[in-house]
Amino acid sequence: MTRRHLISVDDLGDDDLHWIVRRGAEFAAGRHTGEEPLRDDVVGILFRKTSTRTRTAFAAGALRLGARIVTYGPDDLQENTGETVEDTAAVLSGMLDVLVARTAGPEAELRAYAAQHRMAVINAMSAEEHPTQALADLSTLTTRFGRLDGLRVLYVGEGNNTASALTLALSRYHDTQLHLRTPPGYGVAQRYLDRAAINAKRTGAVVEQRHDADDLPEVDVVYTTRWQTTGTVKPTPDWRTSFAPFQVDTAMMAACPGAVFMHDLPAHRGEEVTAEVLDGPSSIAFEQAEHKYHSARAVLQWCAGRS
Known part of the structure; x- marks a missing residue:
């Protein structure tokens, strides 16, 4: 199984972009109801900035797809005590399948989380781009x-x-x-x-x-x-x-x-x-x-x- 990162729209090939957009429209039309393709996955939800729509969308979406979720607030991770992003990612990638992160900081920080291949990383808004x-x-x-x-x-x-x-x-x-x-x-x-x-x-x-x-x-x-x-x-x-x-x-x-x-x-x-x-x-x-x-x-x- 291949985990895929989404930090920028440019991370998507044309076929992948079109698939996500089309699948989103299909979900909106009520198709694929009851399917749980993420039943065996654990999704981390990390938001350092306020969010109503994006945070709720990914948490509810993960649950609807059958995943379990772990949520983190802005002060929950040991990065606040000096642990590096790279070390944090190395640890989380051994426990999570997907990390949805809103840092509101530079894209480079999310790229650091994505510098591993066991855990997919989704940019839920950085300073430069809001791909989702x-x-x-x-x-x-x-x-x-x-x-x-x-x-x-x-x-x-x-x-x-x-x-x-x-x-x-x-x-x-x-x-x-x-x-x-x-x-x-x-x-x-x-x-x-x-x-x-x-x-x-x-x-x-x-x-x-x-x-x-x-x-x-x-x-x-x-x-x-x-x-x-x-x-x-x-x-x-x-x-x-x-x-x-x-x-x-x-x-x-x-x-x-x-x-x-x-x-x-x-x-x-x-x-x-x-x-x-x-x-x-x-x-x-x-x-x-x-x-x-x-x-x-x-x-x-x-x-x-x-x-």
């Missing part, structure tokens, strides 16, 4: 539209770890469009745009970033995230002034007629999105949140080598 969010988003869109090829997405707001993962994932599908509208100084890092551009050369996808909210394109989806990303602090004290034009309100949605609205939650009504949009008929944000549970099951099954 992107996979849940693509499963949501698959369920909603019945396809991903050719979909057009407008992402508005900070180019954070959610945006980075979405950039890498959506560009892997044919003829998709991702229009990133981010405040000056808060865009998706160039290294993610460069990696997406490599994908786009073979898929025909379009990924473009602008730092204004003018002349919005015709799209199928408008997507935003909270302005104050979990575990981060803005470097400029007047950052809200730069972000204000990027609020998703009824006027912005009217400029994108027919588009659905997505948000990875938690949301702050009146900041990145108005209540009228988040709670309105175009919003699928809470359907998207439920998909984190369905997608988590798909990720767990793939990483545990049970696919």
Whole structure:
């Protein structure tokens, strides 16, 4: 049995990416009910930062798939007393089959956990990338539209770890469009745009970033995230002034007629999105949140080598 790590979307081949997204949509449709492919596995859940959706999705998903779980809080491991990540991983890999970890730190820390081959490691959010969010988003869109090829997405707001993962994932599908509208100084890092551009050369996808909210394109989806990303602090004290034009309100949605609205939650009504949009008929944000549970099951099954 091969354990597989998921630290970045780029860790997935095309077939693996498509399998996880498709399986997440199948779980959402009620397929595979009662199957327990992880019955003999133990899954560790390590969260050093707050989480509602991701932590619950992976814990519930592991239980539904038949696994047992061990949970760790931010102060539970001996890393707090100086034990190295490598030593911790060597110990845990002799007891766990899968480790789901949210460190909110650099990706390199998760790579250190993954420097062994007995225990699969899943990135439940690092400072740079939130891969499981992107996979849940693509499963949501698959369920909603019945396809991903050719979909057009407008992402508005900070180019954070959610945006980075979405950039890498959506560009892997044919003829998709991702229009990133981010405040000056808060865009998706160039290294993610460069990696997406490599994908786009073979898929025909379009990924473009602008730092204004003018002349919005015709799209199928408008997507935003909270302005104050979990575990981060803005470097400029007047950052809200730069972000204000990027609020998703009824006027912005009217400029994108027919588009659905997505948000990875938690949301702050009146900041990145108005209540009228988040709670309105175009919003699928809470359907998207439920998909984190369905997608988590798909990720767990793939990483545990049970696919």
